[in-house]
Amino acid sequence: MKINQMLHKIETLQQQVDLISRNSNQLLLEPELLSAVLEELSIAVEELQIQQEEMSITYQEMLLECQDYQALFEEAPEAYLVTDILGVIQKTNQAGTKILNLPREFLVGKPLVIFVAETSHQDFYGKLTQLQQFPQLQNWQLLLQPRDSNSFLAKISISPIKDSHDTLIGLRWLIMDTRLEALAIGNLS
Template sequence: MRQEEFSYFIEIIQQRIAALEQYLIKSSIPEQQALSALNDIKTNIQNLRLFQTEIQDNLELIKTLEAELLEQNETLVSERQVYHDLFKLAPNAYLVTNGEGIILEINYTGAALLNVLPSLLIGKSLMNFVAQQEHQFFLNKLKECLNEKSVQELEVSICPSGKQVFVALVLVKAGRETSGALGALQICLHDITKYKQSAVPEQISSLTAPIRIPNRLDGLRVLFVDDEADTRDLIAAVLMQHGVVVTTVATVAQALQQLERSRPDVIISDIRMPDEDGYTLIRHIKAIEAAKGWQIPTAAISAYLAEDRTKAIKAGFQAHLHKLAPPTELIAMVAQLANRV
C-alpha cells in the first residue's frame, strides 16, 4: 500500500470513529462502556499513526539504499568494461571456454593466432584447432583444470586455419567469464615452437610435459594485491609466463599476513579497493621496512591516470601503471623494480 493510500485509509477510519462516537452518545449503551470502547479505538488509531511514521522512515531508507546500489552497480559495470577492454586488446592470446572447450570469448590476438575472425570462433570448440591425436589428452586436462585453484600449464599442438601447426604452451585457470558467470576456463596460448626446435630431441619427446621458457625473471617473487579476482588471475598469468613466482591476495590484511611469512622481491597493489586501499597498504609497508630494515620495490596499478599516478608516487610507490597498459609494460616495470633489466 502506498503512503497516500495509507493516509486516506486513516482519515476514513477517523471519520467513522467520529460518527460512532456520536452514535454511542445518543444510544442507550452505558456511558463508561462507550467511553472505554472509544478510547480503545483512539489508541489503535495512534498506533496506526506510529506505524505510518515507521513505514515512511523505512521507505526513505529504502530509497537511499536503492540510490547507493544503483551507483555501485554503475561503478561495477564501468570497471568490468575496463577489464573487458583489457582482455580484448591484450597483446597475448587469451580466450575463455567452458569445461568442454567451447569458446565463449576470445581476444583479437587469440583470433589472429588461430587465423579466424573472433565473431566466427564464439560457440566453436577449441578442439577444432588441436591436433587430432591430442584431443582426448587436452579435453581431460581442461576438465581437471576446472577443479584446480592455481594456473595449470600444459603443452599441445595447435593447428590454425590455413597456417602451419605450432607447439603451444597453454596456461589454464578456472574462473569466470567477463560477464561474471562461473564454470569457465581462462586460457592463454603462447607459441613456443622456436624454443622446442632449439631443444634436444629427448626434451621434446613428450607433449604432456610443460617446459620453462627462458627469461630473466625466473624465480622473482611478486606479491600482487587486488580485490578483483579476474584482474588477479590475468596479471598473475602474464607474470608467470615470464617465470615470476606470483602470490595473489584480495585485501590489505591478507597482504600483511603474507609479509609476516616472507619478503617478496616486488609488491604490486591496486589503489582503489574497498575497506583498506592501496594507500593504506603502502603506509603499512613503509612501517614494516623501517622496523625490519627492508626495502621492497612497490608499484601501484589503477584504472585512472594522472590523479592516481601523482598521488601514488607521493604516497611512496616507486612506480604506477594503468590497468589497460600492455603486458609488456607490466613486465618491463617489474623487471626495472627488481633490477632485472
C-alpha cells in the first residue's frame, strides 16, 4: 500500500475513533463498531510495520550500493577528483593523491590550479569559465605540476555535476598521466 493511501486510511480511522469517543454511549448500543475500528487499526499498524521493514531493507541495500561505488571510486586506477564549480578540490581517490603527489588531507579544499603548471594557468581558467557557461563533458590536455615533482602533460575528462534543477554544482575530473601511455608505447616499439 502506498504511503498516501496509508495516511488516508489512518486519518479515516482517527475520525472514527474521535466520533466514537464523543459518542461513548453509542458503544453500548453498537459494540461491533468499536471492534471493527480496532481491527482496522490493528491492520493499519501491521501494514506500517511491513512498510517500515521494507524501507529498512531498501535503506540497507542502498547503503551497500553506496559503499560499492565508493570502493570503485577509491580503487580506480586513474586519478579522479571532484571539485566545486571554481575548481576547488572536494574529493579525490588514491590515484589522485598519487598523481598530485600530496596526501588527501592536504588536497581537499585546495584549488586545482595550484597543481597546474604556471604557464597553463590562463588556459586552465579560460577552459574552466567555458565549462561553467556550457556544462557538458569536455576533454582537455593540460600541463600539470604535482607537488615537488616534474610537470607532465595530462589528458583530462571533465563532466558536470548538476542538481535536480539542472544547475551546475560541481565537476568530476578524470586525470590520465600521459607519461604512462608514452612508456607503454615505448615498450611496444
